[in-house]
Amino acid sequence: MEISEKNQSFVYHFGEMGSKWGFNRTVGQMYALLVITENPLTANELASALSISRGNVSMGIKELQSWQLVQVSHIPGDRKEYYRAIGSVWDMANTVFEERRKREVDPTLSVLRNLLLEAPQDESEVYAQQRMQDIHDLLEMVTSWAAELQRLSPEQLGTLMKLGAGVSKMLSVKQQLFSNKKD
Amino acid sequence: MEISEKNQSFVYHFGEMGSKWGFNRTVGQMYALLVITENPLTANELASALSISRGNVSMGIKELQSWQLVQVSHIPGDRKEYYRAIGSVWDMANTVFEERRKREVDPTLSVLRNLLLEAPQDESEVYAQQRMQDIHDLLEMVTSWAAELQRLSPEQLGTLMKLGAGVSKMLSVKQQLFSNKKD
DNA sequence: ACGAACTTTCAGACATTTCTGAAAGTTTAG
DNA sequence: CTAAACTTTCAGAAATGTCTGAAAGTTCGT
Structure with a gap:
């Protein structure tokens, strides 16, 4: 061929x-x-x-x-x-992302969780653990966010994507309302 | 050391x-x-x-x-x-993503754009171009969405992430309203 | 049970990437 | 200008990754 x-x-x-x-x-x-x-x-x-x-x-x-x-x-x-x-281009992208998460992010999260369980032995380990915690939190956030996106239908995703710059506007409104309530 | x-x-x-x-x-x-x-x-x-x-x-x-x-x-x-x-963990993640986009996504987009400019020569190229168009559109969407996220402050991002499951609810409401208008 | 039509495996050839360490380059102090 | 204290470069060694093709394995029809 x-x-x-x-x-x-x-x-x-x-x-x-x-x-x-x-x-x-x-x-x-x-x-x-x-x-x-x-x-x-x-x-x-x-x-x-x-x-x-x-x-x-x-x-x-x-x-x-x-x-x-x-x-x-x-x-x-x-x-x-x-x-x-298999599937549409969107399905493919989803699959690749999920597969990569399983292979790359999940093992890292598990290593980090173990390391964070142990008590730091000295000054330098305190700092190191803080950075590990940062990375852990970031990865968890990204992971759960990605899972959320995967649950959306392609149409919903399209809507969300097209929202584009709208997202930040929406958020700033939300935050203003939120901080007003607090005052 | x-x-x-x-x-x-x-x-x-x-x-x-x-x-x-x-x-x-x-x-x-x-x-x-x-x-x-x-x-x-x-x-x-x-x-x-x-x-x-x-x-x-x-x-x-x-x-x-x-x-x-x-x-x-x-x-x-x-x-x-x-x-x-350099910088916070979030900055690092941002940098790595952006760098990877430049090295991996951008060249692909440029190849795809060139291929899509040419007229298909036969049946099989018509199908091929449709798939290339799908991939192109997906990559563009992801790229512009990523650019949008980068513009957000870490706090805004936190809000957006915590929104979690809320996103799909928000979208479904939005879409119902939208389809009602059409009827 | 046998052979035809296929698929999978894997040892070793080949290709690419990474690493070392010696040599060359750079900068500063005197 | 020279020497000391550093950094960079790069040829070739080592390590890793990929590919081929022959042999072994599988499945099916008769």
């Missing part, structure tokens, strides 16, 4: 970028190709389209499955497995 | 994590150590505390400076350079 020149530059670019997002170059390319291809592809098609070995495709697919990003389907009377990207 | 056992596990963990966030293990360790240490450190102190070479520290500092995460200071009568982490 060959790819058109235009699609190729997309696929290659995603290969480079993908490697910054937690998977390697060929996995990025495979995923990009699956996303822009309407009909499902076989492992051999992926291998020939990207000029990589059959074995590499097999491992890449496994990786993408662990990220819950691809789906396997079958065609009656055909033994081959056909792969396609 | 030695680090206490507790601080060491923090530093090492951040080394591992840091490598997933765009810089390598030792750079992550250096940064973690600077964050939890109140007084500025010299390059030699960093090297001995982390058991890495002096040259490596020099390159790491350069990297951290390119991320705008460390500051150099001097002590009168002392030739050495003293390094410390």
Whole structure:
């Protein structure tokens, strides 16, 4: 299988970028190709389209499955497995974020929680614990906020996003009301 | 210089994590150590505390400076350079996000924009362009939203975060009103 | 039970990234 | 100008990550 020149530059670019997002170059390319291809592809098609070995495709697919990003389907009377990207672009972004959170943020939070349980032994550990607490709080805030966003429907998200600059206005009104009450 | 056992596990963990966030293990360790240490450190102190070479520290500092995460200071009568982490934890997170956006999202947006300018040559390119458009729109939305968040003060952010589940309620009310108007 | 059509695994080749340490560069004091 | 006290650079060593392709494994129809 060959790819058109235009699609190729997309696929290659995603290969480079993908490697910054937690998977390697060929996995990025495979995923990009699956996303822009309407009909499902076989492992051999992926291998020939990207000029990589059959074995590499097999491992890449496994990786993408662990990220819950691809789906396997079958065609009656055909033994081959056909792969396609799962869900909408928004679903994909959601999945990648959640996966990254599980792999990167959650372990950090757990390390921080353990370290914060122990009593500081000296001056320097007091300061260190304060900084760890800051980081812990920030990560928890971001995590719960992200969970909240994931619960929203795509339409609600669109509304929220379009709100744009409105958010800060809304907040400043809210805060003024709040501080007035206190006085 | 030695680090206490507790601080060491923090530093090492951040080394591992840091490598997933765009810089390598030792750079992550250096940064973690600077964050939890109140007084500025010299390059030699960093090297001995982390058991890495002096040259490596020099390159790491350069990297951290390119991320705008460390500051150099001097002590009168002392030739050495003293390094410390810049700003609050929130500032750090902001900086890292912005830096990552510049390095990862912006180039992708530019590639996508170029590809979307050209007319599709066939059926398959039409579909491909639709997916590229989806990704483009999503990235733009996220980018502008992130820019908006950065403009908020830490306090406003706190309010917004604490709003939590409130956001979806607020939005659903807003949308009901909106759809009523349409009827 | 056998063979055809497929997929997965994994040892070793290859590629990339990171690290060291010696040498070169810079700055300041005298 | 020179020496001392520092920092930076960079070639090559070490470590890590990726890819290939042959062999082993799986599944299905007969």
